[in-house]
Amino acid sequence: MARILTGIQSSGVPHLGNLLGAIIPAIELSKDPKNESLFFIADMHSLTTVRDANLLKENTYATAAAWLAFGFNTDNNLFYRQSDIPEVCELMWYLNCISPYPMLANAHSFKDKASKLHNVNAGLFTYPVLMAADILLYDAELVPVGKDQKQHLEMTRDIAGAFNHTYGETLIEPESHIDERVMIIPGTDGQKMSKSYNNFINIFLPDKKLRKQIMGIQTDSTQMEDPKETTNCNVFRLYKLLASDEQTAEMETNYKGGNYGYGHAKQALYELIIDKYTTERTRFNELMDSKELIEKELQKGAEKARIIARGVLDRVRTKMGY
Ligand code: ADP
Ligand code: TRP
Numbered sequence: 001m002a003r004i005l006t007g008i009q010s011s012g013v014p015h016l017g018n019l020l021g022a023i024i025p026a027i028e029l030s031k032d033p034k035n036e037s038l039f040f041i042a043d044m045h046s047l048t049t050v051r052d053a054n055l056l057k058e059n060t061y062a063t064a065a066a067w068l069a070f071g072f073n074t075d076n077n078l079f080y081r082q083s084d085i086p087e088v089c090e091l092m093w094y095l096n097c098i099s100p101y102p103m104l105a106n107a108h109s110f111k112d113k114a115s116k117l118h119n120v121n122a123g124l125f126t127y128p129v130l131m132a133a134d135i136l137l138y139d140a141e142l143v144p145v146g147k148d149q150k151q152h153l154e155m156t157r158d159i160a161g162a163f164n165h166t167y168g169e170t171l172i173e174p175e176s177h178i179d180e181r182v183m184i185i186p187g188t189d190g191q192k193m194s195k196s197y198n199n200f201i202n203i204f205l206p207d208k209k210l211r212k213q214i215m216g217i218q219t220d221s222t223q224m225e226d227p228k229e230t231t232n233c234n235v236f237r238l239y240k241l242l243a244s245d246e247q248t249a250e251m252e253t254n255y256k257g258g259n260y261g262y263g264h265a266k267q268a269l270y271e272l273i274i275d276k277y278t279t280e281r282t283r284f285n286e287l288m289d290s291k292e293l294i295e296k297e298l299q300k301g302a303e304k305a306r307i308i309a310r311g312v313l314d315r316v317r318t319k320m321g322y
Helices: 016-030 053-068 087-096 101-105 108-116 123-134 147-167 208-214 234-242 246-256 264-275 280-287 291-320
Strands: 003-011 035-042 079-080 141-144 175-176
Touching: 003 016, 003 123, 003 175, 016 035, 016 141, 035 053, 035 123, 035 291, 053 079, 053 280, 053 291, 079 291, 087 123, 087 147, 087 291, 101 123, 101 147, 108 123, 108 147, 147 175, 147 291, 208 264, 234 246, 234 264, 234 291, 246 264, 264 280, 280 291
Parallel strands: 003 035, 003 141, 035 079, 141 175
Antiparallel strands: none
């Protein structure tokens, strides 16, 4: 049995890229009865960039609602909010004191953010130590993440190794699980779909607003009557990711045949999303309308998570002489 753990920041409503690239594959992994999954909402990491308390809260609920709407089983696994288990901050302090300054100063995600942001806070600098604490506090063995998180995982292993070297075997050095094949979902402009590029599709929007986002997908200026290329078409690329082989083949034929405009293709994509995700969209909106249900799930998860966290923290404190 492997204990799998991963976190997702609550910096917005999860978009189609987050769902297809992270949430759905993680839920699939959690269905293997040999695994125990701990998925959490990294709302303390979000604090490095989000300043609005209400927005932070709302985004946390939206992120939780997306996991629940897509069927994450919270009875067999653990689903919790990072800030509900403040023990993570205590562990972070211990880890801060054994993390070499140059390691943090050289982290590319820090250098990248520091060069772009107006205000560089200390939280951005120690972000990887909080992430290490997230992982080590729960004795996680496997951490599925995107390629961009690879260096953070290496730091977690280094920090655990340094702790064990100093105090004797205490913390589990986790393996990362980076699926190199995980596709990058394109946004409405063809670049990687991302909250920061404002090119995302939010499938949870009401029908009309969702349709508007889809109608905004950028296409070339090939006329309605003319045959069209599928390879670089943003509409087709998204359609193919969601459609069955038959549906994809049908759209390909329409593109090649002419008299099929991008408006038709966008309408087909819109209908496909509505059809494919009927249950999840309804469930998401029901949950967002009764946040006490989300809260109940998160509290249930926090109770289970706290027991593991306290056990590990006791082990750490004893080793450190407290
Ligand atoms: P964003 O770029 O929208 O801020 P995050 O960096 O918060 O997204 O990513 C959250 C998770 O979703 C990560 O595991 C990331 O790998 C995945 N993800 C984000 N955008 C995409 C995308 N366009 N395609 C595939 N996976 C994505
Ligand atoms: N830093 C991760 C991201 O931006 C989110 C995260 C926080 C995380 N703590 C974690 C991921 C622990 C895996 C394990 O995507």
